[in-house]
Amino acid sequence: MGKKVSKSSITIILLLLIVQIITLLFFNQVTVSNVSNYLFLQLLFFISILLFSIIIIINDIDMFSSIILVTILNFLIFYITPLVDIITNNYLFFGIDIREGTKKATLLFFGGYIIYLLFFHFFSKKIRTMQYPAFSLILNKGSKKIVIFNFFMWIISFSVSLYNLLSSSKINESLGIVVVENSQTAANGIFSMLGYGLVVPWMYMMVLSKSKGLKIVVTSCTFLLYFLNAYRFIIVIMIIAYASFSFIKKGKRPTLIQILGILISTAILMSVIGYVRSFLRSGNTIDMSLFSFGEIIYTLQGNFGIYKSFYVMVTKMPEAVNFTHGLQTLYTFILFIPRFIWPSKPDTPLRTLIYPLLGDYALQAGTAWPNIGEYYSELGLYGVIIGYIFFSFLSFSIDKILIRKKTLNSKILGVILYGTIFQLTIRGYTPSNFWLVAVFLFFIFINYLYQQKFIRKEDLPCVISV
Numbered sequence: 308m309g310k311k312v313s314k315s316s317i318t319i320i321l322l323l324l325i326v327q328i329i330t331l332l333f334f335n336q337v338t339v340s341n342v343s344n345y346l347f348l349q350l351l352f353f354i355s356i357l358l359f360s361i362i363i364i365i366n367d368i369d370m371f372s373s374i375i376l377v378t379i380l381n382f383l384i385f386y387i388t389p390l391v392d393i394i395t396n397n398y399l400f401f402g403i404d405i406r407e408g409t410k411k412a413t414l415l416f417f418g419g420y421i422i423y424l425l426f427f428h429f430f431s432k433k434i435r436t437m438q439y440p441a442f443s444l445i446l447n448k449g450s451k452k453i454v455i456f457n458f459f460m461w462i463i464s465f466s467v468s469l470y471n472l473l474s475s476s477k478i479n480e481s482l483g484i485v486v487v488e489n490s491q492t493a494a495n496g497i498f499s500m501l502g503y504g505l506v507v508p509w510m511y512m513m514v515l516s517k518s519k520g521l522k523i524v525v526t527s528c529t530f531l532l533y534f535l536n537a538y539r540f541i542i543v544i545m546i547i548a549y550a551s552f553s554f555i556k557k558g559k560r561p562t563l564i565q566i567l568g569i570l571i572s573t574a575i576l577m578s579v580i581g582y583v584r585s586f587l588r589s590g591n592t593i594d595m596s597l598f599s600f601g602e603i604i605y606t607l608q609g610n611f612g613i614y615k616s617f618y619v620m621v622t623k624m625p626e627a628v629n630f631t632h633g634l635q636t637l638y639t640f641i642l643f644i645p646r647f648i649w650p651s652k653p654d655t656p657l658r659t660l661i662y663p664l665l666g667d668y669a670l671q672a673g674t675a676w677p678n679i680g681e682y683y684s685e686l687g688l689y690g691v692i693i694g695y696i697f698f699s700f701l702s703f704s705i706d707k708i709l710i711r712k713k714t715l716n717s718k719i720l721g722v723i724l725y726g727t728i729f730q731l732t733i734r735g736y737t738p739s740n741f742w743l744v745a746v747f748l749f750f751i752f753i754n755y756l757y758q759q760k761f762i763r764k765e766d767l768p769c770v771i772s773v
Contacts, residue, residue, distance in 0.1 A: 319375060366437050368431075371709070377423070442772050458512060503541060504747065515768060675734050701731075
């Protein structure tokens with residue numbers, strides 16, 4: 308194991324242990340009624356850290372491996388945030404006491420996580436190394452053509468997304484814009500998914516263009532569009548994708564200070580977007596003077612406190628609400644059909660779950676659950692097992708792309724999918740997540756076809772491992 312990689316692995320393990328020690332220091336603030344759940348979480352947290360440490364050391368896992376990101380996100384959701392909530396006596400979710408589901412929900416996650424680790428370990432044995440190689444990018448004659456092509460793709464996607472944004476009456480009221488109401492807006496909403504794809508041409512231009520002006524313009528416009536659409540997860544994907552590409556290319560890994568800086572900056576950014584979103588949804592004029600530190604805490608709780616919906620789920624399913632038996636997954640093939648083609652298109656099965664589980668207010672608030680929530684709601688324990696096996700394979704496949712593939716298209720695809728792990732982990736809804744990934748793949752594939760047809764092989768940008 309290389310010295311740099313060893314330090315990265317040790318840093319991650321130590322950070323997790325330090326976080327657990329900090330939560331242990333507040334044991335005296337835990338009420339008697341919560342001690343059992345608190346100790347149960349601490350025990351499984353420690354065992355999980357131990358198993359995780361063994362896997363990444365045995366397999367010489369790179370710091371940018373998907374398993375690292377998945378582990379950190381899951382530990383935040385199922386161990387760290389619940390422990391903080393126990394310490395602060397925060398156990399209500401839409402008026403529901405969630406403590407009853409603590410042990411069952413955590414045990415389901417723990418079992419699923421072990422399956423994830425074991426299968427990732429099994430898949431990792433199929434390749435020689437799990438280290439991401441550094442590489443040089445040679446900008447040949449065809450690079451400029453690829454930049455121009457992606458700029459036009461970006462223009463088209465940006466225009467469609469901007470139209471969908473401005474077609475929203477609430478958005479216009481917030482921005483002070485007056486437009487004629489378009490009755491087809493809701494029917495055309497599916498095309499807003501094309502806006503997800505902006506990340507791909509943006510990434511090509513950031514990597515290949517020599518023009519700082521172009522990079523500044525497309526980055527600013529892309530960010531602003533996602534900001535106004537309140538697509539926090541896409542901005543996170545952008546940040547992760549570009550940062551990981553830059554570090555991997557140079558053969559470097561972020562220091563602890565850099566990691567903390569990125570996390571703090573991203574948390575503030577996500578909080579601002581969430582704060583603005585409330586104005587956009589209500590149609591009120593945006594007022595940033597009321598933004599405070601409390602908004603940052605609220606955003607973090609909103610994203611990592613989604614374990615609560617899963618706690619409620621496991622206490623009520625299948626007794627009060629039956630499993631969906633694959634209906635949510637099947638809805639993937641219905642979601643993409645526009646309502647102007649199918650006016651009577653059925654609503655998502657997700658709504659039939661949220662209302663009886665959490666109530667009408669939670670339904671209107673757009674409540675979600677992490678990926679395990681969808682696995683469990685589909686097939687119960689069997690769904691958790693199948694879901695984590697598939698997620699393990701997906702994680703390994705992303706690593707494999709970044710380790711073995713030596714083309715620019717593959718590198719860009721790999722880092723974008725790596726960033727997408729964030730959304731796939733904290734939001735369990737296959738219909739939306741599937742089309743998010745599909746749009747990314749579509750834009751990459753269009754790039755591949757263009758390069759094959761209009762650029763000679765020797766003129767393509769060249770990726771050379773170093």
